Amino acid sequence: MLRTDTLQITTEILALIARIDEFKGAWRALGTLAPERLSALRRVATIESIGSSTRIEGSKLSDREVERLLANLEIKRFDTRDEQEVAGYAKVMEVVFSAWQDIPFTENYIKQLHQILLQHSDKDHWHRGQYKTNTNSVAAFDEHGEQIGIVFQTASPFDTPRRMTELIAWVDAQRESRLLHPLLIAAIFVVVFLEIHPFQDGNGRISRALTTLLLLQAGYAYVPYSSLESVIELNKEAYYLALRQTQGTIRADAPNWQPWLAFFLRSLAEQVRRLEKKVEREKLVLASLPELSLQIVEFAREHGRVTIGDVIRLTGASRNTLKAHFRKLVERGHLGQQGSGRGVWYELR
Known part of the structure; x- marks a missing residue:
């Protein structure tokens, strides 16, 4: 026993x-x-x-x-x-x-x-x-x-x-x-x-x-x-x-x-x-990000990574608009950029 x-x-x-x-x-x-x-x-x-x-x-x-x-x-x-x-x-x-x-x-x-x-x-x-x-x-x-x-x-x-x-x-x-x-x-x-x-x-x-x-x-x-x-x-x-x-x-x-x-x-x-940590980040994201940025973050969370092309197919938004959203997400520490040029992709930090 x-x-x-x-x-x-x-x-x-x-x-x-x-x-x-x-x-x-x-x-x-x-x-x-x-x-x-x-x-x-x-x-x-x-x-x-x-x-x-x-x-x-x-x-x-x-x-x-x-x-x-x-x-x-x-x-x-x-x-x-x-x-x-x-x-x-x-x-x-x-x-x-x-x-x-x-x-x-x-x-x-x-x-x-x-x-x-x-x-x-x-x-x-x-x-x-x-x-x-x-x-x-x-x-x-x-x-x-x-x-x-x-x-x-x-x-x-x-x-x-x-x-x-x-x-x-x-x-x-x-x-x-x-x-x-x-x-x-x-x-x-x-x-x-x-x-x-x-x-x-x-x-x-x-x-x-x-x-x-x-x-x-x-x-x-x-x-x-x-x-x-x-x-x-x-x-x-x-x-x-x-x-x-x-x-x-x-x-x-x-x-x-x-x-x-x-x-x-x-x-x-x-x-x-x-x-x-994840929940607090979620709350911060929900409280401060515009809808298009939220969709980007959500896609990255669900799939492990995200590209501008992914979000174009998802939302129909223009490439220039999305570039601005991706840039702000990287600057604010929500996303990390990997690769460069046409092969660039992003992941959650």
């Missing part, structure tokens, strides 16, 4: 929880942007989350390539392993975002999400939605997608069903008793889940989808609008180190939860900080 009775709540952990919960409470007011603006924020965050979560596991697709792939999901057939992983993760996130209120946190539903995650990969058909039958381990990958080492040896296939049943029972008991903060429940679930590594493949990706599910079910409604996965990707070495430091003690009499709790909560706090 999990030993959380020795869990020590440090002042840093308390401060991080207070910071995250403060934003959770303020989100209703902060989130009063127009629906189309919130939709754009969510779309960008979803692309970032899918790209980052799959790259953590070794995918090489950029966010731009992920965006193009998502625009063609209806093709249902993906040639490369990276494309299959992105398509599967996108579907899982769609299910979590749209149905989180109706998804019981049970082993059967976790298996169903795993089946969805691997639905496009023929190579994985034999173990989709089933606990592992062969031993596996947690591996770390570099920025080129190459494996750089084993982070942790995991539970045996024989022990996996029992330990997963114990873990889900622990989550249920903690949620019902409300003695442990929901963020701590989510954090402990994730690190133990990854220590068990219950599936043959896809454990990292499904753990991040389940993190989102737990957070949404705990009332953290802002989660779809800022990518936690991208925060983890940028701190991948610290992510693996925190996992290793805590996972090596989970079955001891006094587990050391601190390394993972600190990393997890710091990452959630950074997710909040990024979203606060």
Whole structure:
């Protein structure tokens, strides 16, 4: 059984929880942007989350390539392993975002999400939605997608069903008793889940989808609008180190939860900080920019980049008028210019 009775709540952990919960409470007011603006924020965050979560596991697709792939999901057939992983993760996130209120946190539903995650990969058909039958381990990958080492040896296939049943029972008991903060429940679930590594493949990706599910079910409604996965990707070495430091003690009499709790909560706090910055920028833009400039910024947010030609096709405005708007947006720090001459394009700063 999990030993959380020795869990020590440090002042840093308390401060991080207070910071995250403060934003959770303020989100209703902060989130009063127009629906189309919130939709754009969510779309960008979803692309970032899918790209980052799959790259953590070794995918090489950029966010731009992920965006193009998502625009063609209806093709249902993906040639490369990276494309299959992105398509599967996108579907899982769609299910979590749209149905989180109706998804019981049970082993059967976790298996169903795993089946969805691997639905496009023929190579994985034999173990989709089933606990592992062969031993596996947690591996770390570099920025080129190459494996750089084993982070942790995991539970045996024989022990996996029992330990997963114990873990889900622990989550249920903690949620019902409300003695442990929901963020701590989510954090402990994730690190133990990854220590068990219950599936043959896809454990990292499904753990991040389940993190989102737990957070949404705990009332953290802002989660779809800022990518936690991208925060983890940028701190991948610290992510693996925190996992290793805590996972090596989970079955001891006094587990050391601190390394993972600190990393997890710091990452959630950074997710909040990024979203606060985005919302404030949105409000500033809404309050101060003319309609044509707003359309330019909106296009850049939805597509990752924008050219004068894009906006001509979108609005029918003249090139000279648009040049003036683009120049002011660059001067005021809303857009950054890339390239020169006929190949110039712009992105959000």
